[in-house]
Amino acid sequence: MKSANAACTPRGVERPWPVLDKMSSYQLDHLQYLETESIHIMREVAAEFERPTILFSGGKDSICLLRLAEKAFRPSDIPMPFLNVDTGHHFPELNEFRDRRAAELGGKLIVRKVEDAIASGIAVPTPGEISRNRLQIPTLLAAIDEFQFDCAIGGARRDEEKARAKERFFSFRDSFGQWDPRNQRPEIWNVYNARVNPGENMRVFPLSNWTEMDIWEYIKREKLEVPAIYFSHKRPGGAPRWSVAAGDGYRSAEGKRGSARDGGPRPHHRRHHQHRSRRKPGYHGRRYHRRDRGRARNRAWFACG
């Protein structure tokens, strides 16, 4: 850690890390800061929209999203239903977890299946394409249409991919469900413009400022249940990975992003697989530099596995 020490010390002065054992009592640590920001956003949604919904897949980000919803709205009921787009490729354990968690929270869970969308002609599969991530989009849009949702809260984060770094908390979609990165509304302070005309709607991403590390730390701090599947299953092909549930995958395929680079949707986890062989056993392709591994391991995910 020589470099880090040098970085905060004027040259020639040997000084240990200025250790911060305790926050001043009126200061929030990083998770508390992110939490209060996200709660504020969720309450704005509840107050400003007529018919909002929360996208809930059972994935790690949406697990945090639901806890934040509890924090925002308890002791009242969470004032919006949960929506899940089921690709039909989800692990059964994940669906079981999704249903159970929604019931625990006393919320209404709406599930719309890609196969139904295919059967009714809403989603048209490309011959030879195995992944159903792309087909989630029309399925989701049809569900939004069916229930007349004017806002859908999703668990996407800006650190997931470069193209998402410019995404807003309140991301406007026109009446075709499209995102136009060139014509986004500026977002200043914490004053969010939630106005939409009939037929248009909003995607809201309360976790925008969270990193993947924050998610795991929050899961640990809040003692949130994570489906066992995160730590066990292997998909065909052998790569360990999380289920690409709607909360994770649908957005990279929506509109114009995702496709800009590789011509199609892509779960952001996939790119790690090529280096998998170099990783230690038990290190499931999470995206941290090797320096961070020990630290991260101690602090976050092994505790929740």
Add this chain to the structure above:
Amino acid sequence: MSVHPVEILRFNTCGSVDDGKSTLIGRLLYDSKNLMEDQIEALERSADITGGGQINLANLTDGLRAEREQGITIDVAYRYFATPRRKFIVADTPGHVQYTRNMVTGASTANMSVVLVDARLGVIEQTRRHSYIAALLGIPHVVFAVNKMDLVDWREERFREIRDDIEAFLPKLGVLKDVKFIPISALNGDNVVEPSPHTPWYQGPTLLGHLETVHIASDWDLTAFRMPVQWVNRPNNPKDHSLHDFRGLSGQVARGLVKTGDPVMVLPAGIKTTVKEIWTYDGVVQEAFAPQSVTIRLQDDLDVSRGDMIVGLENLPGMSSDLRAHICWMNSRPLQKGKKYFLKHATQTVQAVVTNLDNRMNIQTFEPEPEPAELAMNSIGEIRVRTAKPLIYDGYATNRLTGSFILIEQGSNQTVGAGMLLPPTEPVRPEYQDFAI
């Protein structure tokens, strides 16, 4: 193993085109070891193919392909990195002249602005513009990173010259509380993370060192309590019978702190009451402070709704429907006198009409030009606004969250302006001030 609490520091980087902003952020990510192996490999691959072996750090942060082709960053992009001491949220704000609005956006939530200055060019219009915006937006800490020092042979005189130039105009900008100058080379990494061997004459911290240690605990104003009511929390048919009478007011504390039992006033009604309970999901707490999100229960059953504000009795805010404000215009359709907009302030959206354009700031001279015909995109000026309902507010310089608003165009619903309120001329004098229930 005890884990130290980690704070978040938010900063934005600004500079003109080719000042090396993206390279600097790439350097911070690269040198603070926040890159994933695959990102590094991709960088090295592209370096071999196109960069003649030199890693192009800017590629890490330039997101959309179109931008990379044009070589400019066109919108605010957010990046994340961490050291053991702090976590950082970086708003990468573009430098093009026409993107003042993006810098305002990125700076609006920042604790710190890092203004890049090209050591060869010295102070240019953009430097002045960025400094002005940093001061206008009330950013608590500003760092002038004098970049490309390698191209001026690391001459101390050049660094001092630039510092003197900047210090000469800073007093005209009003309050900039904490200003620092650091000579760096983002490309080579000098004084970014590691101290540079080329600057024996510079004794200060490196840029990352400064980011890690600058005191931000006092950036939130804890002097007077304000909580805009965001959402009324009233359980419907709760199974728990004790909740039948639960009526909480949910919101984010925008300023100050509040304790159970504190006397407070609900505005605009002006009715005094006391805080009965501060409720959170994690249990009842004795006090809440900015920027926590909580649910407050009041002693008396008052008719309070979204848009109202709960305030402490000392240091009352202003309340008026005739307002003066600085505004940064963000839309290609210019701001005109007499036009109606929606105005969103804290949790309240009201109709508003712009009654006068008092002046437009000339960024070259820092002199206001009186009575302009209109304010075009990226202009900053002072306006008068009349709202359909009174706002309960503080001056922006006192508090960002209760002193700011956005203007929304009717019809298109575009966010067209960012407003910073001037301090109220007198505090609120509610009709029922002495009428305690």
